[in-house]
Amino acid sequence: VIERLGAPLAEPIFDELAIIGVGLIGSSIARAARRRNAARRIVVADHTVATLERAKALALADVVTDDPARAVSGADCVILCVPIGAYGAVGRAIAPALRPGTIVSDVGSVKSAVISALEAALPGHARLAPAHPVAGTEQSGPDAGFASLFVNRWCILTPPEGADEQAVTKVKAFWEALGSHVEIMGAAHHDLVLAITSHVPHLIAYNIVGTAADLEEVTRSEVIKFSAGGFRDFTRIAASDPTMWRDVFLHNKDAVLEMLGRFSEDLTALQRMIRRGDGDGLFALFTRTRAIRRGIVAEGQETAAPDFGRRAAETDEPVT
């Protein structure tokens, strides 16, 4: 699958797009929107001086500012790309500066809590259209972003009750311009789906890396040397941004605890199979899980290449 952005749009979707928070996701949106001509002007804001300097050096936007209110004052669409714990404060900061009817969207990995926070903070005239692009890498910051991050990935929109239809349609068109497939669902269902496909996987990856780091019988050097046996895949996930993930777990508590409970029950059953030497039970599970993998590769959400290019650079000519 070659994943490319299309040619620039003849007519931009937004006149002025304000992106609040210019890390991995915010900077990727800025790059992709520019490349696709999805917004006539792009303004970015961030509260970290070093991040702003990089955003300027990378020429990510027409205007780079540390003032979120200034950033949104001329925008017809605002996208929040900050950790979920900051939504309340950012919402209150931009509220007085929003023009009537401005679309306010976001990229947060949790949606019910986000909608509550924004509905409380924003003026009634703001048109709320929350979104969650299911894409990312374990890296952080404006240098880590790239324009094709969202190509062939799914973006989930979770319009709240009474959402403005035109706003949702425009946000949908925007994500499609960035190469994404768009699905619309309720916020509560989103939070349950993401708990199992994203939040719990991150939690158990963080957990096993912590368990390994605390062992006395096995040195850290041994854990690192022999990580190619499977462990290293977990460390990649467990290198993701700590602030973002802390906020995800604090704001999707119920769904995460529910899915974690099921995971733990299933793990206890597996532990029992090992203790009893139930080889048939283990084999049955290990065979069943291959079908899900095939589905993911078939749907283009993963490369089928073994080892994700960790495979040695050398070509492997047939041995004669």
Place this chain on the structure above:
Amino acid sequence: VIERLGAPLAEPIFDELAIIGVGLIGSSIARAARRRNAARRIVVADHTVATLERAKALALADVVTDDPARAVSGADCVILCVPIGAYGAVGRAIAPALRPGTIVSDVGSVKSAVISALEAALPGHARLAPAHPVAGTEQSGPDAGFASLFVNRWCILTPPEGADEQAVTKVKAFWEALGSHVEIMGAAHHDLVLAITSHVPHLIAYNIVGTAADLEEVTRSEVIKFSAGGFRDFTRIAASDPTMWRDVFLHNKDAVLEMLGRFSEDLTALQRMIRRGDGDGLFALFTRTRAIRRGIVAEGQETAAPDFGRRAAETDEPVT
């Protein structure tokens, strides 16, 4: 890191190398040994007709046979590349055909059980030198193998008490010829180290994929679509060979249960932090795990590239 095999050796390490089992690992050894001239002749055996046909078509060896006794009869080194549960039967099958002093090695992911099985099955004159190359992909079979699989990976030797020193030295030289770094340790310690760096990671990956597959509230199609949020990394591991992994868990039971117990205790503590809203505790763990990741990348056991080449093919020219 460009990972290349060196030039062919002037003098092979073994005269005749017999490889029993020609799947991902066995076929990769055959390819690499041929490319490096690490053995003058290579014989491979397998009990599956389709695998033998592929081994012949790929020209993996000088001799391809379905008879393990015939395969080892002229060998000065035999490497077992079969699931651990088959070691007893294969050991008994080859025992009468081994020439005096033949080195018998293997590639099993568990070492204590392997040594017991082989010491019981093999004649006293066989020189046992078990090995475990910590390398692999989630794919199986002779077509999945490649010559550079072991380059820059660690291979652990676990010589049993009273092992022949020259045999261990030759097996060490062989794995170094295939590009590996070699470490020597006791079998019990190996089994503990691999339980945390490989076996438990595989177990929890299989487990979460099973949990996701069984949900009623979230459809399988949703799990597949939104897997880019983290889940897909687990499905890769959970696509590994079911027979091999069943045997690993049955034969490294004690170490796996010990490490699984610690993982579960830590997960319970994390669950409690989420329930109580302990953001500082979550943040502290999520920050600490990044250090292990940095070690793995610094040691060349992982690429630092984000997303392992899942990143879109498009180059990301700076936006101007």
